[in-house]
Amino acid sequence: MTQEQHSPLIHPTRVGRYEVRFSYTFGLGGISIGLLVVLVITGLLLSFGYRPALQNAYMDATVQAPYPQFLRSLHRWSAYLLIISSCLHMVVVFVHGAYKARRRANWVIGVVLLLGVVALTITGTVLPWDLSAQATLSVVNAVLQAIPLLGGALAKAFFGPTLAATLLRAYVFHVILLPFLLLALTGVHLWRVRRDGLSEPEES
């Protein structure tokens, strides 16, 4: 069972035989990581064909050719599935009580990651600059405006003075800021899993 030298870094150093059962984790953490990889790759490829300006964004994001369309579909489905798999992962972790004691910090990191995924999805929805982007922005605006005291300032900071600024900010958030934060925190998350190991399975 000592497999420290043999397991890739994303695994805990030791995994018991009850913990490798699919039905114990449903592989949801691993699926989320896989989706994240798909998102990074497809996002990188999509960024070659997208310009974050009002006059280009919609055109670039709706090119009707098989390859970009498939990339966009993959990217979008991966994002949606990532939200779902992250939530289910959270549920499984909760059910197994795998957030207690020394794993407490990793639960907190996981919640931050979930919020990061939602933030990335929101900013990503804005980029095509279609009706869905507009509806998303309206919800974001409503939420930000509802925050007491700081709401107006936050909305102004996020939206900027013009629509073009809004699009550009969403782009920077989506392509640079949030991905780096998310990937770094994902690294910490995985490192903590590796360090703490999977939680002991209970009697099923």
Added chain:
Amino acid sequence: MPEIPEELRRRIAVARARALGEGSGEIPAASVGDLDPRALPEGVASPAAGPTEMPAGLLERVRAARRQAIEGLGPVLERNAVPKQNVPRITPERIPVTRTAPTAPAPATPVSADPVEPPEAVQVAAPAATAGMSLEQAAEVLGMPEKLLRRSVDAKAKALGVSFDEALAGMLGGAAPEAPAATESATPAADAVAAVPESPVPVSGVAPVPVAEAPSAAAAGMSLEQAAEALGYPEKLFRRSVEAKAKAEGVSFDEALTGMLGGVAPATSAAPASPAAAAPVAAPATPVETPAPAAPQPVVSPPVGAMSVEEAAVTLGMPEKLFRRSVEAKAKALGVSFDQALADMVGTKAPVVPASTAAAPAPQPAPAAVAPDVAVPEAEPLPVPAAAEALAVAPTEAAETPAKQGGPSVEAKQLYRVELVTAVISAIILALLALAGPAPVFRQAGGAADPSRIPWYLVWVAQLFAWMPRDTAGFFAPLLVIIGLFAVPFVDRNPESNPSHRRFAIALFGIFMAALLVLTVIGLINRPGGFGWPWS
């Protein structure tokens, strides 16, 4: 027997968490010796006098049990040892065979040993040369980070009140760094198979360690709280354990408690059919594997002072369920009965109570009953650690832990397989979804916002806006959700992790998640262009 390294891992985690001052979620170790009367508030009787006084001998018994449980880790450490090539091997010649074994009472431990080559086996399986071994060497030999080992030894030294060196020696006591030659050769798989028939010391028996039970009378007057405190368990857990035992054996709560504390379960002999009740501790001569297949299996009868699974688990400081599973796995792996496996595990690992307690020594197993027809007449007595050693090189072990020979472990291979299958299936599903449901293309943004285009993951917020005032929907409700998620591990401080014991917490979290789901569904139905309610 892969559960035992699990156990080791758990213990290290506990020691580590304790050393770091973190909560570990594990059952705290008994700290009877650390109980400071000055720490008690005024008006509460000190433990030295008054109602919380501990029965005579219990303290020693608890300490001894803990010491034995820790020393039972000897074979575990040995099995986990991954000798590295550049580490100077400790050869058998350098191993002092004599060791002051604090646990094994020297006299009257006849072990039915292998008839073929007991001397060599003894030499190989001799206790590790701990005298000349530094911490670094020990860490190398055990394949542990030195820091971890140091911390672990520190914790042990502190817990037992001995010096660092003594604790180290005690921990390494049963750990022989030298694996048998058969498992180290170039073709591990073939050798593992070949080693099956010629394993140096087949597990032919268990040392019948004299079990000196503390008298039930000593613990009879003890309340549950006192007992839980003395054993170092949370009272709630202990109560549950006692209740489970009482229910399993059909006795009253008090009887079960007395049985657990006294070591003699009242209903043990009355219900021998139940493996939990009739599992023998240190069963005299219950051969796990006999060299001669024709040898008759002796009938295992519940010996005097038989230990149930619950008691064994308590003694070892393991959750009972885990321990039971471990015993079952061992029984299955070796093809023996549950009782035999339990007797084997408990007998070799942690004899219950040393004779030092000896308030009322239980009858020694009669030698005639120890090694009947199976064992060789002139069986060489083996010290208990040597018997454990023999267990460690049992064929199943050699076959199950190829990690020693340089390949991934069984668990790792299985893990990779599961991950590969999951990844392939997920990728196929994702590709099919992307092909079947291409990313939608809506009209370009402009004009009035279209609420029907709100993405599904924000629909629950939009639905809140439809129902609640703006501040609540946009700020307080989402804030509650976020804070609630962050606060989960800080609010729920119950160390229990078994879902069936945390129904309230799981129900609460389920309601929380279900509320988000229901809000989303209602929002999707309600939004313009949605399905609409069927009755409207």
